[in-house]
Structure formats: C-alpha cells, structure tokens
Amino acid sequence: MEKAKKIKKVVLLGASGGIGRQLAERLAQRADQLLLVGRDESRLRQAVKELGESPAQLDYRVLDMRDRAALEQFAHNLEADLLINCSGLASLEQAANLTAAAEADIWQVNCLAPIFLMKQAVQSGSCTTFVQLSSLAAICPHPYLAAYSASKAALHSYCLSLQEELRQAGSAMKICVYTLGPTQTGILPQQAAAALGGGGLQLQASAAAAGILKQLEKERTSAVIGARYRLLVCLMKLLPQSWQLGLLGHYLRKGLS
Numbered sequence: 456m457e458k459a460k461k462i463k464k465v466v467l468l469g470a471s472g473g474i475g476r477q478l479a480e481r482l483a484q485r486a487d488q489l490l491l492v493g494r495d496e497s498r499l500r501q502a503v504k505e506l507g508e509s510p511a512q513l514d515y516r517v518l519d520m521r522d523r524a525a526l527e528q529f530a531h532n533l534e535a536d537l538l539i540n541c542s543g544l545a546s547l548e549q550a551a552n553l554t555a556a557a558e559a560d561i562w563q564v565n566c567l568a569p570i571f572l573m574k575q576a577v578q579s580g581s582c583t584t585f586v587q588l589s590s591l592a593a594i595c596p597h598p599y600l601a602a603y604s605a606s607k608a609a610l611h612s613y614c615l616s617l618q619e620e621l622r623q624a625g626s627a628m629k630i631c632v633y634t635l636g637p638t639q640t641g642i643l644p645q646q647a648a649a650a651l652g653g654g655g656l657q658l659q660a661s662a663a664a665a666g667i668l669k670q671l672e673k674e675r676t677s678a679v680i681g682a683r684y685r686l687l688v689c690l691m692k693l694l695p696q697s698w699q700l701g702l703l704g705h706y707l708r709k710g711l712s
C-alpha cells in the first residue's frame with residue numbers, strides 16, 4: 456500500500472459503513488485529501504477523529520441520498536479525482552410485504568442517486584474515476600432480497616453501458632464497477648448473514664476494501680472482488696437459473712425474522 460500511487464482528492468460515499476470505513480482507513484494513507492460522506496454525522500465525526508494521524512487532509516460531509524435537494528447540492532459542489540460509492544441499503548423481506556416507502560428508499564440509495572451523481576459528473580467533468588460497488592445479487596436474482604437484488608442489477612447494467620459510452624467517446628472519465636459477494640458488515644440483519652453461511656464463509660470488510668483498491672491499482676473497470684467469489688461466479692454460470700433461485704431462496708428464507 457505504501458508503494459501505491461498518491462491520489463489527490465478522494466470522495467468516499469457510505470464512509471461510515473462496513474466496507475466504506477475500511478476503505479477510509481486505507482485511502483487516508485494514500486490520498487492528499489479525503490472527504491468522508493454519509494448519513495450519520497456522529498459516525499463520520501468519529502471516523503475523522505480515528506483517522507486524524509493519517510497523512511491525508513480529512514473532512515466529512517453529511518448527505519442523505521434520499522434527499523433530492525441535498526443530492527443536487529452535493530453534485531453541484533463535487534470535485535474529485537476518485538469517488539467511491541459504498542452506500543447501500545438492503546431489506547430481507549418477502550417482496551410483496553416490503554412497504555412502498557422502504558422500496559422507494561432502496562431504489563433511491565442503490566440505483567437512482569448513484570445514476571444521478573454519475574450523470575452530473577459526466578456532464579460537468581467533476582470526477583475522473585467513479586467507482587460503484589455491485590453485488591452477486593446483481594448477477595443472480597436473490598429471493599427475499601428482491602428490491603436490493605433488482606436495484607443493484609439495474610445499477611450494474613447502467614454502469615457497464617455508461618462505461619462503454621465513455622470509452623467510445625474517448626472520455627477521460629472512467630466508471631468502474633466492482634462486484635462483491637457476502638461480506639461481514641451490518642447491511643443485513645445477523646440472522647440473514649447467518650443464513651448465508653455466517654461470518655466464517657463471508658469476506659471480511661477489510662479484505663473487500665483491500666480487493667477494491669487492488670483492482671483500482673490494476674486500472675480494471677470491472678471486476679469481482681475475492682478469489683472465492685470469482686470462482687462462485689464461474690460455478691453459477693454452470694447452474695440453471697431455477698437451481699440458483701431455489702438454493703438462494705432456501706437459505707435466505709431462513710434469515711427472515
């Protein structure tokens with residue numbers, strides 16, 4: 456990590472979360488400026504305090520991505536060499552039982568807000584590299600996580616299309632989409648994490664953060680993080696989709712409260 460290239464200005468969305476907080480730790484060692492963004496001010500303030508000794512100049516910004524006016528303001532002021540979006544919302548629930556409000560929040564945070572920010576960044580040229588975190592749930596539909604799975608799939612597909620448009624236009628801006636499998640964070644309630652094999656089988660957030668930065672260093676625009684999840688993606692391609700759905704549904708159902 457010490458030998459990694461210095462980055463001037465990094466903006467980290469979802470910096471208070473499991474993977475975001477781990478990325479903050481690493482980026483604070485190699486960025487000149489690091490802006491931590493999240494919803495919960497006390498967690499952001501705490502993170503800035505804990506990272507206070509690091510070389511980067513640190514600051515934080517409170518942003519609720521459901522607040523359209525705040526999002527517009529944030530996009531208007533955005534300026535970054537690297538933006539990594541680690542924000543995300545999931546709800547383990549039978550699809551038909553998810554309230555309209557919870558459904559709207561999931562689509563806004565996981566899909567519409569990131570798309571809005573990417574479009575603004577493309578139009579204004581305010582960000583050089585924009586990284587979105589995707590999920591195995593984007594590649595393979597997850598019963599009982601239907602809104603999460605579908606919103607991540609929509610974001611994933613949008614990123615790949617925009618990435619190609621920018622490449623064909625010879626744009627200096629790069630969109631990266633990195634896919635993660637189950638990782639030990641608080642995004643799902645404990646019983647859901649246990650249904651997916653528990654902590655032992657999941658990637659640690661620190662390993663996910665290291666994997667993301669490794670792919671960035673290799674200048675990959677699309678990657679699956681972690682050897683075991685790369686293998687899993689290959690195996691999934693061999694299984695009929697009905698089997699994948701049945702297996703995932705069987706395990707995730709156990710996580711319903």
Ligand SMILES: NC(=O)c1ccc[n+]([C@@H]2O[C@H](COP(=O)([O-])OP(=O)(O)OC[C@H]3O[C@@H](n4cnc5c(N)ncnc54)[C@H](OP(=O)(O)O)[C@@H]3O)[C@@H](O)[C@H]2O)c1
Pocket residue numbers: 468469470471472473474475493494495496498518519520521540541542543544564588589590591634635636637638639640641642643
């Ligand atoms: N963990 C996994 O198993 C896994 C697997 C595949 C992909 N991913 C993806 O990895 C990314 C990071 O997830 P994580 O596991 O680190 O989850 P996490 O610990 O729950 O962190 C999620 C982050 O999103 C922020 N957030 C939620 N709602 C927000 C809102 N309305 N406005 C602004 N920020 C909001 C949270 O901020 P507050 O703390 O302030 O609420 C938190 O910083 C997500 O995109 C997730 O989909 C995770």
